[in-house]
Amino acid sequence: MSQEYDSVELVGDSTVSQFARAVVVAALTAAFAQVSIPLPGLPAPVSFQVFAVYFAGLLLGPLWGGVALTLYLLVGVAGAPVFSNGAAGLGYALGPTGGYLLGFLVAAVLIGAIVHRRIEPRSLADVSLVVQAGALVAGLVAIYALGVPWLALSTGMGMTKAASVGMVVFVPGDLIKIIATLALVKGGHLALE
Amino acid sequence: MLTYEPDDALAHALDPRSKLCFQVGFAIAAFSHPTPRALAALTALALAALGAARLSPRRVLFSYRFVLLLLAFAPVSAVVALQPPWLVPERMVAPALSSYRVVLVLFVAGAYVRSTPVRESRAAVQRLVPGRTGQLLGVGMGLTLRFFPLLLGDVRRIRTAMDARVGSERSVVDRAGRIAVVAIRRAFTRADRLALALRARCFSWNPTLPELRFARMDYPVTIGGLALALSALV
Numbered sequence: 253m254s255q256e257y258d259s260v261e262l263v264g265d266s267t268v269s270q271f272a273r274a275v276v277v278a279a280l281t282a283a284f285a286q287v288s289i290p291l292p293g294l295p296a297p298v299s300f301q302v303f304a305v306y307f308a309g310l311l312l313g314p315l316w317g318g319v320a321l322t323l324y325l326l327v328g329v330a331g332a333p334v335f336s337n338g339a340a341g342l343g344y345a346l347g348p349t350g351g352y353l354l355g356f357l358v359a360a361v362l363i364g365a366i367v368h369r370r371i372e373p374r375s376l377a378d379v380s381l382v383v384q385a386g387a388l389v390a391g392l393v394a395i396y397a398l399g400v401p402w403l404a405l406s407t408g409m410g411m412t413k414a415a416s417v418g419m420v421v422f423v424p425g426d427l428i429k430i431i432a433t434l435a436l437v438k439g440g441h442l443a444l445e
Numbered sequence: 446m447l448t449y450e451p452d453d454a455l456a457h458a459l460d461p462r463s464k465l466c467f468q469v470g471f472a473i474a475a476f477s478h479p480t481p482r483a484l485a486a487l488t489a490l491a492l493a494a495l496g497a498a499r500l501s502p503r504r505v506l507f508s509y510r511f512v513l514l515l516l517a518f519a520p521v522s523a524v525v526a527l528q529p530p531w532l533v534p535e536r537m538v539a540p541a542l543s544s545y546r547v548v549l550v551l552f553v554a555g556a557y558v559r560s561t562p563v564r565e566s567r568a569a570v571q572r573l574v575p576g577r578t579g580q581l582l583g584v585g586m587g588l589t590l591r592f593f594p595l596l597l598g599d600v601r602r603i604r605t606a607m608d609a610r611v612g613s614e615r616s617v618v619d620r621a622g623r624i625a626v627v628a629i630r631r632a633f634t635r636a637d638r639l640a641l642a643l644r645a646r647c648f649s650w651n652p653t654l655p656e657l658r659f660a661r662m663d664y665p666v667t668i669g670g671l672a673l674a675l676s677a678l679v
Binding site for chain 1: 446447448449468469472476508509511512515516518519520522523539540541542543544547550551552553554555557558561562563566567570581582585586588589590592593595596597599600601604617618619620621622624625626628629632633635636637639640643644647648649650651
């Protein structure tokens with residue numbers, strides 16, 4: 253059924269390199285979902301997954317950052333063990349923590365849109381650190397704005413309880429990750445061109 | 446963990462598109478009717494789906510145990526009150542029903558995961574999403590799947606190397622940033638090699654896909670999925 257035997261139509265060079273980057277960022281999101289640093293004195297360990305979301309927005313821009321996170325979600329729904337703790341499937345994506353997954357996609361697009369303000373990513377050195385900090389915070393807000401109501405809705409717990417279980421315990425770790433990302437940007441470590 | 450396993454079960458013979466349709470329809474039905482009667486009917490359907498994929502419910506529950514903890518928290522915490530009487534069992538009903546429907550969706554999704562190789566889902570995505578977007582997403586899914594174990598290995602090696610050099614003495618911000626930046630640098634090096642390899646192999650908009658074809662059983666499953674989705678409107 254619907255096999256194609258037409259002549260070959262090559263993909264353009266710049267699309268290929270952006271696409272390859274989106275693929276590795278999608279795979280990195282999956283790898284980071286399996287890794288965390290335990291923190292003495294904090295209720296939740298620092299998971300690395302949000303780093304990949306920040307990198308997707310900052311380094312790939314709104315379009316390809318969005319493609320990266322879409323690929324991550326599709327591969328997970330298709331059954332690859334890429335969600336936290338090696339989970340997979342549509343059931344997990346629609347489960348109590350599914351809002352965060354959708355939030356990751358929205359956050360990557362939002363961060364890319366705020367920082368680059370066009371499809372093609374520009375050099376991070378040309379964007380002020382304040383704008384980048386604002387973009388990361390906006391991304392974090394988007395993740396919780398989708399994640400917490402979804403958690404409340406799917407489990408039937410109230411919004412206050414959902415916010416305390418699904419947000420408050422993670423905020424210290426999230427601030428650490430934003431500070432770490434900005435330190436990387438400021439030190440020029442993310443100038444990967 | 447739950448993942449694809451080759452078998453000659455009924456669910457394995459179905460087309461991924463009809464299974465996707467059924468899954469989505471089931472989820473819509475479960476989320477729009479959290480009543481005991483509807484959930485009882487859906488339970489039977491979910492168990493039938495598990496049977497079709499030869500998957501035991503206990504295995505699904507075990508592989509999603511972290512999700513179950515979160516699902517169990519809502520009804521349990523709703524029972525506890527801050528003033529006498531300290532326990533109010535009737536407040537448990539609504540959150541328990543909400544959580545239970547998610548368990549049913551996990552069952553049906555588990556059946557899909559066990560009976561569908563990722564390359565078939567990829568072909569389904571490429572067929573269902575029109576044009577070049579579908580092509581890129583399809584190829585991207587296949588490549589992401591291949592790069593995931595490589596990058597996971599990279600990240601683990603970075604952590605081991607850091608621990609070997611007493612990196613655990615550094616502050617958390619410093620540690621997290623270092624691991625993240627080394628990981629993204631290695632990933633981008635891999636991306637450059639991947640882009641070169643794709644160009645060298647004439648990466649095109651119209652590659653040949655694995656063949657997908659509806660068999661006789663696919664039609665009732667697809668219609669069942671559509672009916673379940675439409676039941677939300679009733």
